[in-house]
Amino acid sequence: METRELRYFVAVAEDLHFGRAATRLGMAQPPLSRAISQLERRLGVELFHRTSRAVSLTEAGTVLLREGRAALDAVEAAERRTRRASENPGLVLASKAGAAGEILAKLLDAYAAEPGSVAVDVVLCRVGEQEKLLRDGRADVALLHLPFDSTAGFDVEELSTESQVALFPAGHPLSTRPHLRMSDLAELPLPRWPSADGVYAPGAGPEVHDHTQLLQLITLGRAIAVLPESCRTQLGDDIATVPVLDAPLVTTVIAWPPHSRSRALAGLILAATRL
Amino acid sequence: METRELRYFVAVAEDLHFGRAATRLGMAQPPLSRAISQLERRLGVELFHRTSRAVSLTEAGTVLLREGRAALDAVEAAERRTRRASENPGLVLASKAGAAGEILAKLLDAYAAEPGSVAVDVVLCRVGEQEKLLRDGRADVALLHLPFDSTAGFDVEELSTESQVALFPAGHPLSTRPHLRMSDLAELPLPRWPSADGVYAPGAGPEVHDHTQLLQLITLGRAIAVLPESCRTQLGDDIATVPVLDAPLVTTVIAWPPHSRSRALAGLILAATRL
DNA sequence: CGTTTCCATACCCCCACGGTATCGCTGCCG
DNA sequence: CGGCAGCGATACCGTGGGGGTATGGAAACG
Known part of the structure; x- marks a missing residue:
């Protein structure tokens, strides 16, 4: 064929x-x-x-x-x-725009400090797009978030695990509670993310595909979201956060295609696991 | 291209x-x-x-x-x-010849007893060949043994873990010991298995690629092997076994290509995890 | 220096892929 | 009920590219 x-x-x-x-x-x-x-x-x-x-x-x-x-x-x-191997020896790392900001910065710094490290291009992409980039060669390595992203077919190393918080517009009635459960949020307009093929499940919440968009909708009072707690560092004071006790834990992993084991990639992965 | x-x-x-x-x-x-x-x-x-x-x-x-x-x-x-999807709805399972005999039999029986199960063809292949079969579509699912086989790029479920025993020809001086350590075997003719590309590492032991071959070499006194303890059920009394305390544990896993999630395959995997 | 061993070039032929024109089926609407 | 519109299949034609043979030309070897 x-x-x-x-x-x-x-x-x-x-x-x-x-x-x-x-x-x-x-x-x-x-x-x-x-x-x-x-x-x-x-x-x-x-x-x-x-x-x-x-x-x-x-x-x-x-x-x-x-x-x-x-x-x-x-x-x-x-x-x-093949093309990239011939023209520049760098790596391309894919990550969700807006997520994993802190860990990404630390990783890039740590790797750049290694002897023999190569240039790393960062591609910030829409939710769920990293897998596609990794599969079709536009990226060499990606940061993914379990349980949302699928790691099917890739080799992975776990980097960190964190719990999740709910995000409310400042002044929202629930925002003063010390903590919440998922059932408290059942009736609220949770946003819908696209699945791997870019299609949105039918439902009530607004359709979003990146974090900026989502934060704006929250500020506008049009959405409530549940996100990993590390997102707090990026929030202004117009958004309040409340821990959600029974939300699934989010694990950040570094993933790469199983056969590609170049020297540069191995170094980056090593740097990641040592964070 | x-x-x-x-x-x-x-x-x-x-x-x-x-x-x-x-x-x-x-x-x-x-x-x-x-x-x-x-x-x-x-x-x-x-x-x-x-x-x-x-x-x-x-x-x-x-x-x-x-x-x-x-x-x-x-x-x-x-x-x-695609060809197979059109002509028969069965599954093809790849397994090392001679290994995983018992677990394979139990799996096939358990799955066949399920309602709605389809025919399962078993391909018994040479060591390390399962991955290739799974990758190029000749098999839908395979039994692999960690840490020997690589599961890179596949989805897996663990089935069982067991320790290893050393195999000696009957009457070998070490065969009467209650147990051994790997260091006791360092000077003995351990066989060499081919790597994924079919090439043998240079070394002293005989080159082997399946279990029948290996057992015969042991009987002839030309080789000593360390194998998972479940292999005992297949041995005659011309081969003696001794537990090796510090040999790596062997895990049997069922593996399949990450995207192929047919109904039949899901059933087989479910049956496997319930063993 | 001839010979051998390779890969590259030159030249030719034919098939297969793509284009245009048209057919035939089917569901829809007046 | 008949004409029409939409869509895939068929017929036919031209050309580019993939494959063949013959040969060139560089490098190692005796």
């Missing part, structure tokens, strides 16, 4: 429409239809149920969409990492 | 010889040379140092060899799993 075929298949599988997929791919519809039929013939597998009115994935097609995306990511990663 | 180009590159990188690589690929040498040059031009990266006498990998080439192999495995996995 060629990556071109995979890209075509994924495009069609994503919008379930040959015409639109073809436009996205910058080609005409007939050769795309043909390419997919050929792929099906070569695999000996039907990938789509087609009526002249609608297209849908078969069982096998669903498998190929999942596995094919992973494969394309791996190919892209190979390409990008 | 197309998988064809990657396959060409990996072939050349593996034997560092354009002529031989071309033969292996079933093509002539000139088009292969050209394909590699094109790849280098498109990537903007030199992958090989060539003199007209010898070929060697550059830094970037080394990266592409590692990442490219992973990418090719992922593509192959996508293809194989």
